[in-house]
Amino acid sequence: MTLKQLQYVVTVADEGNITSAARKLFIAQPSLTSAIHELENEYNITIFMRSNKGIKLTSEGEEFLGYARQILDQTELIEERYAGKGTGKLKFFVSAQHYSFAVEAFVELLKRSGAEKYEFHMRETQTFNIIDDVAHLRSEIGILYLNKFNEEVILKTLKDNNLSFTPLFKAQPHVFIGKNSPLAKKKALTLEDLKPYPRLSYEQGSHNSFYFSEEILSTVDCDKELVVLDRATLFNMLIGLNGYTICSGVINEELNGPNIIAKKLKVDDYMEIGYILPQSIRPSHLTCEYIEILKSLTK
Amino acid sequence: MTLKQLQYVVTVADEGNITSAARKLFIAQPSLTSAIHELENEYNITIFMRSNKGIKLTSEGEEFLGYARQILDQTELIEERYAGKGTGKLKFFVSAQHYSFAVEAFVELLKRSGAEKYEFHMRETQTFNIIDDVAHLRSEIGILYLNKFNEEVILKTLKDNNLSFTPLFKAQPHVFIGKNSPLAKKKALTLEDLKPYPRLSYEQGSHNSFYFSEEILSTVDCDKELVVLDRATLFNMLIGLNGYTICSGVINEELNGPNIIAKKLKVDDYMEIGYILPQSIRPSHLTCEYIEILKSLTK
DNA sequence: CCTAGCTATAGATTTAATCTATGGTGCGAG
DNA sequence: CTCGCACCATAGATTAAATCTATAGCTAGG
Numbered sequence: 001m002t003l004k005q006l007q008y009v010v011t012v013a014d015e016g017n018i019t020s021a022a023r024k025l026f027i028a029q030p031s032l033t034s035a036i037h038e039l040e041n042e043y044n045i046t047i048f049m050r051s052n053k054g055i056k057l058t059s060e061g062e063e064f065l066g067y068a069r070q071i072l073d074q075t076e077l078i079e080e081r082y083a084g085k086g087t088g089k090l091k092f093f094v095s096a097q098h099y100s101f102a103v104e105a106f107v108e109l110l111k112r113s114g115a116e117k118y119e120f121h122m123r124e125t126q127t128f129n130i131i132d133d134v135a136h137l138r139s140e141i142g143i144l145y146l147n148k149f150n151e152e153v154i155l156k157t158l159k160d161n162n163l164s165f166t167p168l169f170k171a172q173p174h175v176f177i178g179k180n181s182p183l184a185k186k187k188a189l190t191l192e193d194l195k196p197y198p199r200l201s202y203e204q205g206s207h208n209s210f211y212f213s214e215e216i217l218s219t220v221d222c223d224k225e226l227v228v229l230d231r232a233t234l235f236n237m238l239i240g241l242n243g244y245t246i247c248s249g250v251i252n253e254e255l256n257g258p259n260i261i262a263k264k265l266k267v268d269d270y271m272e273i274g275y276i277l278p279q280s281i282r283p284s285h286l287t288c289e290y291i292e293i294l295k296s297l298t299k
Numbered sequence: 300m301t302l303k304q305l306q307y308v309v310t311v312a313d314e315g316n317i318t319s320a321a322r323k324l325f326i327a328q329p330s331l332t333s334a335i336h337e338l339e340n341e342y343n344i345t346i347f348m349r350s351n352k353g354i355k356l357t358s359e360g361e362e363f364l365g366y367a368r369q370i371l372d373q374t375e376l377i378e379e380r381y382a383g384k385g386t387g388k389l390k391f392f393v394s395a396q397h398y399s400f401a402v403e404a405f406v407e408l409l410k411r412s413g414a415e416k417y418e419f420h421m422r423e424t425q426t427f428n429i430i431d432d433v434a435h436l437r438s439e440i441g442i443l444y445l446n447k448f449n450e451e452v453i454l455k456t457l458k459d460n461n462l463s464f465t466p467l468f469k470a471q472p473h474v475f476i477g478k479n480s481p482l483a484k485k486k487a488l489t490l491e492d493l494k495p496y497p498r499l500s501y502e503q504g505s506h507n508s509f510y511f512s513e514e515i516l517s518t519v520d521c522d523k524e525l526v527v528l529d530r531a532t533l534f535n536m537l538i539g540l541n542g543y544t545i546c547s548g549v550i551n552e553e554l555n556g557p558n559i560i561a562k563k564l565k566v567d568d569y570m571e572i573g574y575i576l577p578q579s580i581r582p583s584h585l586t587c588e589y590i591e592i593l594k595s596l597t598k
Numbered sequence: 599c600c601t602a603g604c605t606a607t608a609g610a611t612t613t614a615a616t617c618t619a620t621g622g623t624g625c626g627a628g
Numbered sequence: 629c630t631c632g633c634a635c636c637a638t639a640g641a642t643t644a645a646a647t648c649t650a651t652a653g654c655t656a657g658g
Contacts, residue, residue, distance in 0.1 A: 001377060003302055004615095018636065031616045033637065043381035052624050052635045059581060066580030067377045067436070074370045078300060081366070082342035132459075137366070153452070157459060160431075281365025285358060303646095317605065330647045332606065351604045351655045 003075060005039040006068040008032055009047060013065055017054035077137045090118040092286045095133040096143035098124050098202060098231045099273070105293040109286065112293075124231060126203065127154075127213070134276050135161035140287045142276040143294075145171075147269055150213070158276060167274040169298045174262040175246055178239035188264040198224035198243040200234050215246045235260055247271075273298070302374060304338040305367040307331055308346060312364055316353035376436045389417040391585045394432040395442035397423050397501060397530045398572070404592040408585065411592075423530060425502065426453075426512070433575050434460035439586045441575040442593075444470075446568055449512070457575060466573040468597045473561040474545055477538035487563040497523035497542040499533050514545045534559055546570075572597070 008025065012032065015021040022029040040047055047061035057065065081091060090113055096102040106122045123129075123139060131154075133139040146154055146165070158165055175194065177183050183193060199222045201215045226243060228234045237243045239259050246265060275291065277283055283291070307324065311331065314320040321328040339346055346360035356364065380390060389412055395401040405421045422428075422438060430453075432438040445453055445464070457464055474493065476482050482492060498521045500514050525542060527533045536542045538558050545564060574590065576582055582590070 001302065001374065003300065017634090019634080027615090028617055029635095030618085030637075030639095035615080037637090043377075045381060050636055052622095054635065059584065062581035063583050064377075064381075066577070067373070067380070070579065071370060071373045071377075074366070074373055075300065078342075078363075078366045078370075082344060082363075128459075137369075153455075156452075156456075160456060160459060278365070280368065282358060282361035284362050316603090318603080326646090327648055328604095329606075329608095329649085334646080336606090349605055351653095353604065 001039065001042060003071070005035055006072055008035050009039065009068055010065065010072060012036065012048065012055060013057055013061070018050075073136075081137075090115040090286070091120070092118075092284075092290070093121040093123065093133075093139040094141055094143070094290065095123040095125055095130040095139040097127065097130065097145065098234070099143060100231075101294070101297050102143050105290060105297055108293050108297075109290050112289065113286065131157055131161060131163065131276065134163055134278060137278060137281070140277075140284060141290060143168075143273070144276065145271040145273045147271050149269075162279045163276045164279050165274050165276050167272050168294055169273055171271045171273055173246055173265040173267055173269055173271060175244045175265050176238060176260055176262055177244045178242060179259050179261050180239070181242045181244070183242075183244065183263065184261060186263065188266050190266045194244055195223070198226050198237070198241055200226045200228060200237055200243045200245040202234070203227045203229050300338065300341060302370070304334055305371055307334050308338065308367055309364065309371060311335065311347065311354060312356055312360070380436075389414040389585070390419070391417075391583075391589070392420040392422065392432075392438040393440055393442070393589065394422040394424055394429040394438040396426065396429065396444065397533070398442060399530075400593070400596050401442050404589060404596055407592050407596075408589050411588065412585065430456055430460060430462065430575065433462055433577060436577060436580070439576075439583060440589060442467075442572070443575065444570040444572045446570050448568075461578045462575045463578050464573050464575050466571050467593055468572055470570045470572055472545055472564040472566055472568055472570060474543045474564050475534075475537060475559055475561055476543045477541060478558050478560050479538070480541045480543070482541075482543065482562065483560060485562065487565050489565045493543055494522075497525050497536070497540055499525045499527060499536055499542045499544040501533070502526045502528050 008021070011025055012018055012021040015024060018032050018036070019029050022032040025032065036047065043064075045060050045064060046058050047064055048055040049058055092109070094102065094106060103122060103124075106120070110118070110120055121139070123133060125133070127144055130139075130142040130144055134142040142163075144154070146167075155165065175183070175189050181197070183189060183197070186193065201213065226237055226241070228237065234245060238245065275294065277287075307320070310324055311317055311320040314323060317331050317335070318328050321331040324331065335346065342363075344359050344363060345357050346363055347354040348357055391408070393401065393405060402421060402423075405419070409417070409419055420438070422432060424432070426443055429438075429441040429443055433441040441462075443453070445466075454464065474482070474488050480496070482488060482496070485492065500512065525536055525540070527536065533544060537544065574593065576586070
């Protein structure tokens with residue numbers, strides 16, 4: 001079995017006939033025919049039913065395709081990660097909850113790298129996607145929080161995916177509000193104070209288990225709920241609608257602007273923010289540097 | 300990149316030097332040297348530091364090895380699954396909780412297959428391992444139950460691993476006891492009846508979240524607890540110690556012997572027993588037949 | 599300062615992949 | 629009903645890749 005053979009089988013299955021698959025693969029049709037026969041003989045299976053109208057997958061073939069696609073998905077990760085390195089293109093991918101310090105560290109890393117050619121991705125996304133991105137090596141590192149409530153479920157999910165969690169810092173829960181909000185005068189806020197105002201939170205896609213919420217206390221009842229995907233949108237609503245959102249208190253004025261302020265929230269809960277890494281893969285140099293920057297920004 | 304190159308890199312890394320790795324791979328040392336150089340050039344990376352004392356992994360290399368091992372793990376699955384097919388050796392792997400009907404169906408499948416050469420595995424194991432086995436294609440199918448209590452967590456875990464759950468039947472909770480147990484005279488039992496006797500349950504390894512328990516009501520308090528790994532051991536203790544265990548009521552006298560009996564348990568709960576399959580892979584012919592047998596045994 | 603134990607390079611050789619050309623087959627348009 | 633078209637399969641030549649043998653270069657340790 002070779003990767004080429006797997007690629008060929010998948011292309012043939014997708015195209016529905018060998019002739020056009022060969023064209024797509026830039027090889028002659030007999031080459032493709034024999035490559036596939038070779039694979040079938042190696043394992044004594046029949047992947048395709050041939051006819052003068054084209055090919056059809058056998059049930060055995062469908063099963064085999066499943067395995068083949070999994071392997072090819074994995075190889076694409078290597079291509080993704082290392083392709084373009086020949087031209088000196090640096091690559092780096094982070095998935096994180098919506099934390100401005102994660103963005104700040106990302107920007108700092110990019111500056112420090114001094115690279116002329118690069119492809120960096122900052123993926124502020126839903127909690128489940130963060131875990132999924134790192135588990136499938138689409139991102140090299142992920143950033144999320146644990147608290148009393150979600151800890152068991154999140155740690156279990158991480159373990160299932162062979163991911164490690166390393167704490168960065170414990171944050172006391174804060175509330176983000178617009179600077180002109182009536183709440184801005186108070187020193188610290190209680191849940192009672194917040195009641196009349198709209199609560200903003202991040203959408204969590206189909207994995208909308210409370211455990212995957214980006215905000216703590218998401219199970220507490222609330223009359224006015226606004227759900228968004230984008231941090232800028234959230235900030236707009238904080239300001240325009242006197243809304244609030246509960247989060248870690250880490251705020252950076254340069255990034256978030258002077259219109260957003262953080263207030264302590266008086267509750268008996270915490271947020272432990274940290275990063276997740278695949279256990280089986282040693283972090284790249286850039287990843288290590290990113291972690292260093294995160295540490296320096298959050299200590 | 301070819302699978303051979305990945306295999307070579309991994310072997311060299313394991314051996315610590317190219318010369319002995321070449322011996323192990325049954326190729327000449329220069330072939331191995333050039334194969335690895337080719338890979339390094341393709342992605343413009345340096346996997347090994349060479350010296351006259353052997354080789355050492357660079358940090359870049361360690362990272363690359365992570366990807367390589369993942370791909371090779373996947374390819375081993377194909378080898379596992381299809382190797383030996385040339386010699387007509389049938390292969391089939393099930394992971395299940397401790398249900399006698401699963402064993403019965405397994406035996407029936409083996410009989411029906413009529414194969415002369417085969418390798419069949421019946422893995423009665425811990426709930427988490429069942430999910431893990433199927434997710435990583437070590438088993439083609441898994442059998443487990445859902446109830447009100449564990450449903451959310453189990454379904455979430457299945458989803459994370461791209462597995463589907465298909466219900467087979469709903470069982471009313473029963474209690475298994477030895478036929479000479481003082482409880483054997485009663486028609487149906489309550490939790491109160493059970494209190495004086497030792498409760499038997501299956502060990503769940505490090506994933507000892509209650510959600511992964513094989514028995515419902517495992518959170519209910521109990522004074523005498525016995526934990527085992529083996530079904531026969533559990534049955535021995537049922538008989539010898541007047542113990543009990545809570546489970547689905549499906550019992551087969553041929554398999555379990557006349558000394559074990561099942562009694563209805565009066566509680567407001569259910570067990571939905573079903574099978575799990577990888578969503579990305581079409582089930583094999585044997586798997587489909589196994590499912591048919593399961594259905595016929597449990598309707 | 600020579601030898602043992604590495605890796606790297608050169609050029610020959612073997613093996614595998616791919617090519618061109620052609621054969622066989624069944625369906626559907628004329 | 630038969631000819632042509634759109635398939636896949638086979639044969640043999642050709643090209644490319646993998647591997648081999650032989651040998652060079654390096655360095656630590658006797």
